[in-house]
Amino acid sequence: MAILAFDFGGSAVKYGVWNGQEMTDKGKFTTPKTWEEMKASLLAVFLGMEQEFEGVAFSAPGVVDVEKQMINGISAIPYIHRFNIFKELEELFNLPVAIENDANCAGMAEIYEGAAKGKKEVAFVVVGTGIGGAIFHNGQIAKGAHLYGGEFGLMYLSEGETFSKLGTAVQMAWSYCERKGVEKETFTGEDVFRLAENGDELAKEEVNLFYEYLTQGLFSIQFSLDPEMIVLGGGVSAKEGLLDEINRRMKEKLAHFELNDFIPQIVTCKYENDANLIGAAANFITIQKNNE
Structure with missing residues (x-):
């Protein structure tokens, strides 16, 4: 089943669908100014896809603490930090969610398929x-x-x-x-x-x-x-x-x-523009395999 992937950037949020072989249905929207606006934009993309997903994967700036379910550090998107962002996104999509640092995601893309x-x-x-x-x-x-x-x-x-x-x-x-x-x-x-x-x-x-x-x-x-x-x-x-x-x-x-x-x-590197999206999907897949 497909994975919906998002890449949080300071000026734009990119997205795409990983079908197991390539990233399809790619697009982007301007990074919203508030968390509530961000959630609304994410949900609009999700609903607009009109297909079922195994989960939703994110690449994000900052220090991602998976155990505490939050993003620490600082970034150009201050409102994504220091709260349980994992829980809010899981509730938003009613699906499993994985989040990883953007540089780690880019690296994972090279490990996974690069x-x-x-x-x-x-x-x-x-x-x-x-x-x-x-x-x-x-x-x-x-x-x-x-x-x-x-x-x-x-x-x-x-x-x-x-x-x-x-x-x-x-x-x-x-x-x-x-x-x-x-x-x-x-x-x-x-x-x-x-x-x-x-x-x-x-x-x-x-x-x-x-x-x-x-x-x-x-x-x-x-x-x-x-x-x-x-x-x-x-x-x-x-x-x-x-x-x-x-x-x-x-x-x-x-x-x-x-x-x-x-x-x-x-x-x-092999990947440039899609590296963070591919790595986010790879991170989601890795986590799901480890949880089996």
């Missing part, structure tokens, strides 16, 4: 404005004792700065703008990459630092968690030549530390 299919030990690293991710141990999400597992962006890299501050193309662009003395939105990461390719010396410096810090962070993740595979997600994962440059620098670091047992397997 780049890491068949792998058991995986680190999923999302590189956007900041850096997030998910850890998978024995094929299951490993959240850690305080539910902060996979918050790779909080790792210290250099002079008190974090991985999120140093290892993203967005931050690279902001640094370039600051050094140029212009507004930080003047140039994007794509602009800086292009400027570097055209010989701009300052852009070349910033691109070099971006790759160096990104590789340093991935090196630390590899030798802290020892995953079979690191999967990179986020917009920058689609950049041509990204993996070649990371792998070149990774090999240099391995040689420097005389680590020659293996070469870390780093790949880019």
Whole structure:
């Protein structure tokens, strides 16, 4: 039977139907301003589908505490936090509900049907404005004792700065703008990459630092968690030549530390736009199987 999946985003809520093979009947609506409006919008989608579902799956921002049935932390949707959201949604649909953090869902999509299919030990690293991710141990999400597992962006890299501050193309662009003395939105990461390719010396410096810090962070993740595979997600994962440059620098670091047992397997994600929806459905399926 099908699963209805929703992905809570700060500006839009995406939805779709997982039929066991693909995500169909996809759509989205603007993120409502209140919880009551959100519930009304969710129910309207549910009733509009005119079919039976096994359950409803959600991808959401924040720290999802399954035991306490709530979402902690902070996000761009403040009204979904710190109450029993599981219970309210189950009552709304009169169906089983599963909720998981959005980065964990994106990672689950790669484990379930994506780049890491068949792998058991995986680190999923999302590189956007900041850096997030998910850890998978024995094929299951490993959240850690305080539910902060996979918050790779909080790792210290250099002079008190974090991985999120140093290892993203967005931050690279902001640094370039600051050094140029212009507004930080003047140039994007794509602009800086292009400027570097055209010989701009300052852009070349910033691109070099971006790759160096990104590789340093991935090196630390590899030798802290020892995953079979690191999967990179986020917009920058689609950049041509990204993996070649990371792998070149990774090999240099391995040689420097005389680590020659293996070469870390780093790949880019298979899913982009539908990753959170597919992962939410995969999470629901996993929970139902574990409860059998």
